[in-house]
Amino acid sequence: MNGIKQFRELLADSRRAVVFTGAGISTESGIPDFRGPDGLWTRFKPTDYREFIGSDKVRQESWRQWFEHRSGLLDAKPNAGHLAVADLVGEGKVAAVITQNIDNLHQDSGIPADRVIELHGNATYTKCLGCGRRTEMEVIQKEFDDTSAVGPCSSCGGIVKLATISFGQAMPEEPMHRAEQETSACDLFVVLGSSLTVYPAAAFPGLAQQYGAKLVIVNQQLTDMDVEADLVIHAGIGETMGAVLQIGPPED
Numbered sequence: 001m002n003g004i005k006q007f008r009e010l011l012a013d014s015r016r017a018v019v020f021t022g023a024g025i026s027t028e029s030g031i032p033d034f035r036g037p038d039g040l041w042t043r044f045k046p047t048d049y050r051e052f053i054g055s056d057k058v059r060q061e062s063w064r065q066w067f068e069h070r071s072g073l074l075d076a077k078p079n080a081g082h083l084a085v086a087d088l089v090g091e092g093k094v095a096a097v098i099t100q101n102i103d104n105l106h107q108d109s110g111i112p113a114d115r116v117i118e119l120h121g122n123a124t125y126t127k128c129l130g131c132g133r134r135t136e137m138e139v140i141q142k143e144f145d146d147t148s149a150v151g152p153c154s155s156c157g158g159i160v161k162l163a164t165i166s167f168g169q170a171m172p173e174e175p176m177h178r179a180e181q182e183t184s185a186c187d188l189f190v191v192l193g194s195s196l197t198v199y200p201a202a203a204f205p206g207l208a209q210q211y212g213a214k215l216v217i218v219n220q221q222l223t224d225m226d227v228e229a230d231l232v233i234h235a236g237i238g239e240t241m242g243a244v245l246q247i248g249p250p251e252d
Contacts, residue, residue, distance in 0.1 A: 015187055016185060018098060127161060219232075220236065
C-alpha cells in the first residue's frame with residue numbers, strides 16, 4: 001500500500017493532529033452510508049426539521065421509520081479504524097476528533113466524549129427542543145414499543161427529537177466553533193472516510209491548510225480536495241491505519 005511510510009512520517013512530525021471522520025470509517029462497522037446506494041435514505045425520505053416540529057403526524061411517522069430501519073446502527077461496534085484513532089488520542093498525538101457521524105462509535109472505542117466533536121449530533125439519545133433534557137434511546141424505544149408513539153417531554157411538554165441535525169435545521173454553534181478552533185490550531189489534519197461534499201463541514205480541511213497544517217486524506221473514492229492534499233490514500237481505513245500504526249505486518 002503506497003503512502004504508509006509518508007503517513008507515519010507526517011504523524012511523527014506532528015505535535016497537534018486533528019482527525020476528521022465521515023461515513024467511510026463506519027461502513028467498515030456495517031453501517032451503510034446514509035447517502036450511498038444501500039443507505040438509510042434509500043429506504044425512507046429524511047424528514048425536514050420544519051415538518052417535524054410542525055406536525056405530530058409527521059413526527060410519529062418519522063419515529064416509526066427510524067425504529068424500523070436503525071437496527072444496523074444499534075448493533076455496530078468500533079472497527080480497526082476507530083480503535084487506531086483512539087490509540088492516537090490516547091497517546092496525545094491527536095488533540096480532537098471531528099466527526100460527521102452520529103453513531104457514537106468514537107466514544108465506544110474509548111475516546112473521551114469531550115475529545116469528540118459531533119457536527120451532526122448523536123443518534124443514541126434524544127433531546128427536548130424546549131428544555132434540552134436528554135433521554136437515552138433505550139427509554140424512547142420502550143415508550144414507542146409500548147404506545148406506538150413518542151410523546152412530549154415529561155419535564156416541559158416540549159417536542160422530543162433525536163439528538164441529530166435534520167434537514168432544514170441550523171448547524172449547532174458550539175460544535176462548529178470548537179471544530180474551527182481545533183482545525184486552526186492543528187499542524188496535521190487527517191480526513192478518514194469523508195467524501196468532503198457536505199458543507200459547511202467539508203470546509204475544515206481547507207481551513208486547516210490555510211493555517212499551515214499538512215493534509216492527509218484516506219478515502220476509498222476521489223474527493224475534490226485530493227489535488228490539494230499532501231498525501232492521499234485510496235484504501236480501506238482499518239487496513240490503512242493498522243499499517244500506519246504497525247498493527248500487523250509492516251507496509252512500504
